Amino acid sequence: MGAIQTTGQTTSKTHPRFFGWRFRRHIPLYLLLLPGLIGLVLFSFYPMYGVVIAFQNFKPLMGIAKSPWVGLYHFQRMFTLPDTWEIFRNTVLIALGKIVFGQLASLILALLLHEVTQARYKRLIQSLTYVLNFLSWVIFGGILLDILLADGLANQFISFFGLSKVPFLTSASLFPFTMIFTDIWKGFGFGAIIYLAALTGVDPNLYEAAAVDGANRWQRMLHINLPGIIPTLVLMACLSLGSVLNAGFEQILILQNPLVLSSGEIIDTFVYKVGLMNYQYSFATAVGLLKGVVGLVLISLSYYLANRFANYRIF
Numbered sequence: 001m002g003a004i005q006t007t008g009q010t011t012s013k014t015h016p017r018f019f020g021w022r023f024r025r026h027i028p029l030y031l032l033l034l035p036g037l038i039g040l041v042l043f044s045f046y047p048m049y050g051v052v053i054a055f056q057n058f059k060p061l062m063g064i065a066k067s068p069w070v071g072l073y074h075f076q077r078m079f080t081l082p083d084t085w086e087i088f089r090n091t092v093l094i095a096l097g098k099i100v101f102g103q104l105a106s107l108i109l110a111l112l113l114h115e116v117t118q119a120r121y122k123r124l125i126q127s128l129t130y131v132l133n134f135l136s137w138v139i140f141g142g143i144l145l146d147i148l149l150a151d152g153l154a155n156q157f158i159s160f161f162g163l164s165k166v167p168f169l170t171s172a173s174l175f176p177f178t179m180i181f182t183d184i185w186k187g188f189g190f191g192a193i194i195y196l197a198a199l200t201g202v203d204p205n206l207y208e209a210a211a212v213d214g215a216n217r218w219q220r221m222l223h224i225n226l227p228g229i230i231p232t233l234v235l236m237a238c239l240s241l242g243s244v245l246n247a248g249f250e251q252i253l254i255l256q257n258p259l260v261l262s263s264g265e266i267i268d269t270f271v272y273k274v275g276l277m278n279y280q281y282s283f284a285t286a287v288g289l290l291k292g293v294v295g296l297v298l299i300s301l302s303y304y305l306a307n308r309f310a311n312y313r314i315f
Contacts (some may be wrong), residue, residue, distance in 0.1 A: 054286040074286035083265070089226025090176070091266040094247040097180040099240045105188035107233065110195030111221055141254035144182055145169075175260040182247055182255075194236065195229055202228035231311075238306035242299035245291050267291050 022028070049064070054074055056067040066121065078084055115124040132140065145219040147153045155165040168178045202225060210220045249268035256264050267287065275284025 022184045051154075051285060051289050053282050054289045056282055058282045058285075060281075069305055070282070072176035075285045075290065077283065078287055078290070083270075086262065087265050087267055087270050090263055091245055091247045091268075094176050094252075094266065095181055095244050097176065098183045099243060100249065101180060101187060102184045102191060103233070103236055103240065105184050106191030107195055107229075109188060110192040110199060110229075111225055113192065113196060114199045114220065114225060115217055116167055126189070129192070131189075132186045133185070137248075137250035140182075140186055141251065148178065169255055169257065172260045172263040174266045175256075177253065179248065179252060179264070183251060195232060197223060198229040198232040229231050234309050235281060235306055238302050238309060241302035241305065242295060 013089060052064060053067075055069060055071055056064070057070050057073075058064065096148045113122055113125060116125070117256070149155070149172070150165055150167065154168065159165060166174070168174055206224045206228075207220055210224060215223070245267060247266040249266070249272070252266055253269050253272065256269060260264070271284045271288050271291075274280045274287070
């Protein structure tokens, strides 16, 4: 009476394989998940209905249900615009620069901090490099404007030595490098936390053996520390692939100006200007949808590569 028949075998209702038993046992945990699931549905899944705007000539007064259907017109228009490929190129180049050089800067900082033996000095350096990550781009962008403008602190310092001023924010050729450098400056300290944590997993006996063999600190760093965190480095590189189309909306919107649009206009700022400032809702949604689809493909690829080369998987 207290059992059910499944595939020719008798399974007790209190057996761990029985779903009802497991569900009742973990009801408190499911209740804890409920607010997050409700928020996910309301703010992530339900708004996805709005992507149909990309296939319509959306008119706010008519609403989504009554706006005329135009199919793939906005996607065709996107690829015929002369600026489209330039915007995608700018996005990819700036994002790749941030990913590659940002990971490299975080790795170098972690390796150097790991060699610091004085705890007080180490904590001071960590605090100074971490604090910028907790500033919003509105605040940090305002600081950068005071530093990098033509009459800013950096150019005043350069002029003091009799050198020509550098147009950090007004030169189209320098603007992408300025965005990459300032993003690294803001986040490389916080990014080093992962590598510092990975370094704690390196076997201390390896250091002792290397010291006995006469290896100096540079050789120990090169032949013990660096190989010891290679799996973590590969994992971070693979997971970063999903951010190739995220070049930093807040940063570039704050520091951008009309003089650098040829090299500083990215997908996110373009969607913002077209959709919210020029009221071309359907076209902006089409651009954003294309970015989302490409991002989904890249994220899927990044998790495949992470599982393939770093043995990391979620499911």
